[in-house]
Amino acid sequence: MAVEAHPAHQEDAEFIPVVKTGIFIYLILLLSALAWVYYEFGDQLLQVIDDVWFLGGVGVFGAIIANSTGTGGGVVFIPAFIAIDGLARMGELSSSL
Structure with a gap:
């Protein structure tokens, strides 16, 4: 038996996949940026973090x-x-x- 959203909450049910997709895209971009920073500045990264922690x-x-x-x-x-x-x-x- 499938459970359907109440008509008053139908907009919320449609909004949830958009939010999950946005979070996924954000995490992919964040991880890509962190990987690039580590690739470019890996040897200096710990020194910079130690200076500005x-x-x-x-x-x-x-x-x-x-x-x-x-x-x-x-x-x-x-x-x-x-x-x-x-x-x-x-x-x-x-x-x-």
């Missing part, structure tokens, strides 16, 4: 601050980039102001 945490923290207050992400990102680079560039400061 903490930027993911800075990004998450900056997004939380920016979205929970009206200050924006520059309050977190500019000091973090100054600490990384050692010196602020005028473009970074002017966009933060």
Whole structure:
């Protein structure tokens, strides 16, 4: 006995295969990009990851601050980039102001 979708949910039932196809295509593109990066920069990749591993945490923290207050992400990102680079560039400061 086949189970059919309720008429009110028919649009949702038709939408699910499109979402699954989109996720599959996204994963294929992501894996292709990662394979290309590893092929091109495999010997340097671990060194780069070792240098910038903490930027993911800075990004998450900056997004939380920016979205929970009206200050924006520059309050977190500019000091973090100054600490990384050692010196602020005028473009970074002017966009933060």
